[in-house]
Amino acid sequence: MSEAMPKDLERMGLVEGVWVCSFQEFKGLSVALREMVVRLHGAYKSQENKADKMHCLYDYLTGQEFSQHVQGLVENFMALRKNLAEEKQAMQKLWAKREKQIEQILTHISYTYGSLEGIAGLDMPALPALQLPNG
Incomplete structure (x- = not known):
């Protein structure tokens, strides 16, 4: 001062x-x-202690414990991926089965209605869903 x-x-x-x-x-x-x-x-x-910390980190990253953790993550990821693929395949099979059942029901409805229309003639009410589109 x-x-x-x-x-x-x-x-x-x-x-x-x-x-x-x-x-x-x-x-x-x-x-x-x-x-x-x-x-x-x-x-x-x-x-x-920066050098000590870096040495400890290097030892951890190159050690068995870290390797086991990463291996566990990879194994869980692969299992999840496999399960998802299996579920997807099973659902696609189920959807295909249901689509076939729906098609069969619609075919039977059409045959049944067509037969009834053939018997009843014009007295049978028209079902727009079973009619050909106007075009």
Whole structure:
């Protein structure tokens, strides 16, 4: 702190590695410098044991435990894929069977109605669903 600031310095600043400030600027500079020290400490702290952590991570990734976890995930995925394919095939078979049954029912209805229409003639009410489209 200085009452007489260096000629080339109007406000606080760094002069040859030393912070120079007025009495009024002292509190602000103190807070700023403290914050810088805290952040610098945090940066150093985050780098602490970094090599050890990287070594542990490498050992885990190349070890048996991680390999078993990934293998388990792959096996479960493959089982799910197989089950889905089997269910899809079974449903397609079931749908094809039902479609055939529906077609057979419609065919029987058409034959039955046609036979009745042949017997009753024009007295039989028309069913639009069984008529040919006008075109």
